[in-house]
Amino acid sequence: MxxxxxxxxxxxxxIGWTLMVVLYPYLTGLVAGAFICSSLYHVFGRKELAPIARISLVVSACFLAVAPLPLLIHLGHPxxxxxxxxxxxxESAMAGFGIVFGLYLVLVMLEIYFVFRKDIILRARRSRGPLRWILAAVALFxxxxxxxxxxxxEKIVRVLAGVGIPAACLLxxxxxxxxxxxxxxPWWSTPLMPIIFLFSAVVSGIALLIVLYQIAMRFRGTPIDQNCLRSMAGWLWLFLIVTFSLEMLEVITLAYERSEEWEVIGYLLSHQLSFSFISVQVVAGSLIPLILLMVVVLMSGHMKAPLLNMLTFVASGLLLMQVFSMRWNVVIGGQMFSKSLRGFRLDYVPEFFEKEGTAVAIVICIVPFLLLLVADRLLPLWSQADAKAHQDESS
Amino acid sequence: MGETVKKERHTKHVYRVLIILGLMTIVVFAVRYVLIPEGWGEYGNFRTGAVADMLEIEPVHGRWDGCKKCHPDQWEAVRTADHATLSCESCHEPLSFHVENGRRKTPMPTDRSYKLCARCHRRIQGRPEGFPQVKIDDHLEEMGGEFGPEVCLDCHASHAPLEGLR
Amino acid sequence: MSRRTFLVSALQGAGAGAALVIAVPVDSLLADKGRVVERYDWNDHSYLFLVDISRCIGCGMCVKACKKENGVPAAFYRTWVERYTVYDEETTHIESPEGAMNGFGPSNPATGASKSFFVPKLCNHCKYTPCTQVCPVGASYTTRDGVVMVDRKRCIGCGYCVQACPYGSRYIDPESHTADKCTWCYHRITRGMNPACVQACPKGARLFGDRMRENDPVFEMVETRPVRILQPELLTKPQCYYLGADKEVR
Structure with missing residues (x-):
């Protein structure tokens, strides 16, 4: 008890909805965010984002493949x-899951297929044995x-990326x-909720790509494309401003209205969630990155590349944490009080080793990166220039 | 005209993708059709058999007068006294514990503990004023009783608590 | 013909659109197996529940009976009783130790309370029920006679309905891993019996009625007495009415 x-x-x-239910919106958020990032290039023609156009799509797919796992683990009858x-x-929002998820999966796979079709064929041509047959089948002979x-x-990719934006928003x-x-x-019931989820999803997606891009370039010894990074930092800043405003708007409105809900939410924010909401989500997760990114965007002309890279990296890392804490505060926070609106759980800490515990969550978070490594082996994930390098290497 | 032919030649892979998507859609709908459970959607968005499942559950407690058939004397004694509104199964066990297929299965236990009486008759916060209730210690002192786990039954007969005072 | 096939054939005989008429073995506890058979038509009933707060003595017999009747797992409740102790306009103490499965103790100091009363709670069997609305697989449903139930063979155990119920009436059964809740003892009421909690109540604080029964006393009380429902602002249209409920009751 x-x-x-x-x-x-x-x-x-x-607590019926545990850490796994926190993880699910976090993962789908990364999926949607990364996809929208790739669409900025494919649909809106932000050419400076070319270096991450391909990887963002593959990141989206890797996280998409893992996203249903926490839900399956959570279900009483998977x-x-x-x-x-x-x-x-x-009548149930959750019933859309199968359909929306399925369609989105098909869409992302199709887009990946058409983006990488040439590379698949080139790879098939220089392969031998069973791998050649597999790749030939993938290339549909x-x-x-x-x-x-x-x-x-290219035309199809543009259409798919275009259709993918509303699909990602829907997902x-x-x-x-x-x-x-x-x-x-009362902590969940607001029409702002889908919008907040959406914008913070984009924030987490761009932040993940910035972190991944910087780490990957370091490992590969390739210089970071400053134009690309600066552009990403700009987009991240924009989406963060919107997200943070909406998140604050929700709380401030509730506080100002002082309706019945605030009795519960005010208590929640000053007690059970004081650390995870105020310290992590608002101060460390939103205000600090907001300032860091503002410095990056407004003063990039006066800054050396390594400093700019580092500031963006730190801000992105903090934002990845912010979005996770936001999911936590919503999902767990909403269960810290009773529907009687009179009783509170004092705390909730998931066990490390349990069915829906921390260990499982960590494993689930690692899997997409492993998938990414496998994909990196198979396909040229890093830009056209990179694809060229692949070709040269094979010829 | 010549251009169209040329275009078609270069969209072979697209048509193959579309054919695969079409096949996948057909398979999904076919599998779904096969898996829809019997009786789905006849009376609403649920399986009619679910209602039948609920109806099949055997009651654990009997009818209100379920005990009367075999125990008419006790039944009559309780119903004409102060505990007339009590269900037999509140102080004994549910009927199915005792009877199966109309036959006696296990002897029926009786809860004789003072705690059972206290559930209703101990004076606590919240009980309506008119309801008979006592502070157990005061009541024992007043009546000169010695506390024990079944102390209430020393004076009160549970089937007729005030009528059969000992 | 086994009972199972009998039930299924009765269902098929009903046909789509027609009345659901299911053969129910009545009084099976006392009769020889399957001897007395009565046909139950859910179009002939429309149930409602009335809690008369002034009559409740807080003995918790209803909770005990419910637990035994439905095998409700420990730490979960299909029904429970709350005790409200109001000290002044600002201070109300509420408690429900183990759902009042063992009744209440004298734990509160009697001094200073301006009023105190017990409130039995159970599923409200809302007409516009938020729990059925959110079930993604149609495992939660409302019968024609007005009872909200769970299909344990279809429920995936996502817990969405538990979150959606504003009254805290649902739980995930830790053994079956499916959602569960009060059924108004559907297996009893369809055999013409009262729900276990109603039968166990020694003071008539819990009353079970049927709008379609002639001169139903419970329905009449609901129609003529000043009753209220819980959290009416949510517009869930509860079918469980409260007579004499204080403003503090939520």
């Missing part, structure tokens, strides 16, 4: 997970890499809706 204060309904003392597709109840065929590919917006549309919970 957990430590409680006040009066909670007797069924309300359990073997019945497909019931969501077999007998969906369309047509090795057409004529100018015209590649132009067709993540509906996660926010799952929380935002519950009238039983």
């Amino acid at each position: 957990p430590d409680m204060t006040g009066y909670a309904f007797p069924n309300d003392i359990h 073997e019945r997970a497909f019931n969501v597709l077999i007998t969906p109840n369309f 047509t090795y057409d890499i004529s100018e015209e065929a590649l132009a067709v590919d 993540h917006g509906y996660v926010g809706f799952i929380f935002g549309a519950l009238k039983s919970n």
Whole structure:
């Protein structure tokens, strides 16, 4: 029996949605964010983002592949997970999961296929044995890499990336809706919720790409494209401003209205969530990166590249933490009080080794990076120049 | 015209992708169709068999007068006295503990503990004023009783608590 | 023909759109197996529940009966009883030790309280129920006679309904890993019996009614007495009414 204060309904003392349910929106957020980042290049023609256009797409796919894992682990009956597709109840936001996730998966795989089709064929041509057959099957047994065929590919990629933006918004917006549309919970119930989830998803996606890009370039000994990084820092700053404003707006409105909800939320923010919300999410996670990125964006002309790189790197790392803490504060915070609005759990710390514990969460977070390493072996992930290097190496 | 032919030649892979997507869609819908459970959606967005499942559950507690058939005397004694509104199963066990298929399965236990009486008759915060309730210590002192785990039954007969004072 | 196939054939015979008529073995506890069979038609019933707060003595017999009737796991409750102790306009102390499964103790100091009363709680079987609305797989449903239940064979155990219920009436059963809740003892009421909690209540603080029964006393009370529902602002239309509930009751 957990430590409680006040009066909670007797069924309300359990944390039903655990660390795994925190992790799921975090992972899909990275998926949506990384995808939108690649679309900035493919659809909106931000040519300076070319160095990360390919990797962002693959990052999106790697996280997408892992995203359902925490949910499956969380479910009481994971073997019945497909019931969501077999007998969906369309009154439920969660019923959309199977459909939205499935369509988005198809879309991302298609886009990856058309982006990398040429590289797959080139690789197939120089391979021998079973790998050649596998790659030939992936290339659908047509090795057409004529100018015209590649132009067709490019057109399709543009369309897919365009369709992908609303799809990414849908994938993540509906996660926010799952929380935002519950009238039983004053901490969740706000129409702002899907929008906050969406913008913070983009923040986490761009932040992850900045971190990945810098680490990868260091390992490969390739210089960092300062134009690309500066552009990413700018976009990150913009999305952070919107996200942070929305997050604060929600709390400030509740506080100012002083309605029944605030009795609970005010207590929550000053007690159970005082560290994870005020210290981590607001101060360390939002205010500091906001200042760092402002310095980067406004004073990039007066700064040496290593300093600029470091500031962006630190800000991105902090933002990855901010978005995670935001997910935590929403999901866990919303269960720290009873629906009686009179009782509170004193704290919740997941066990390290349990079904939905920290160890499992860490493993789940590592898997996408392993997938990324495998993808890096198979395909030229880093820009056109990189692709060229691959070609030269093989010829 | 010639241009169209040329274009078609270079979109072979696109058509193959589309064919695969089409096949996948058909497979998904076919599998889904096969897996829809029997009785789904007949009366709403649920499986009709789920209602049947609930109906199949055997009651644990019997009917209100379920004990009367075999114990008419006790039944009559309780119903005409101060505990008339009590269900037999509140102080004994549920009927299914005792009876199976109309036959006696296990002897019926009786909770004789003072704690059972105290659930209703100990004077605590919140009980309506008119309801008979005592502070156990005061009551024992007043009546000159010695506390024991079944002390209430020393004077009160549980089936007729005030009528059968000893 | 086994009972199972009998039930299934009864269901098929009903056909889509027609009334769901299911054969129920009545009084099976006392009768020979399957001897008395009555047909139950859910179109002939529309249930409602009434809690008369002034009558509740806080004995918790209802909670005990519910636990035994439905095998409710420890630390989870389909019904429970709360004790409100109001000291002044600002201070109200509420408690429900183990859901009042063993009744209440005299733990509160009696001094200083301006009023104190017990409030039995259970699923409100809302007409516009938020829990059924959010179930992604249609495992939560409302029957024609107005009871909200869970299909344990379809439930995936996501816990969304538990989060959506504003009254804290649902839980995930730690053994079956599916959502569970009060069913108004559907297996009893369809056999013409009262829910276990209603039968166990010695003071008639819990009353079970049927709008479609002629001169139903419970329905009449709901129609003529000053009753209220819990959290009416959420517009869930509870079918569980409270007579004499204080403003503090939520």
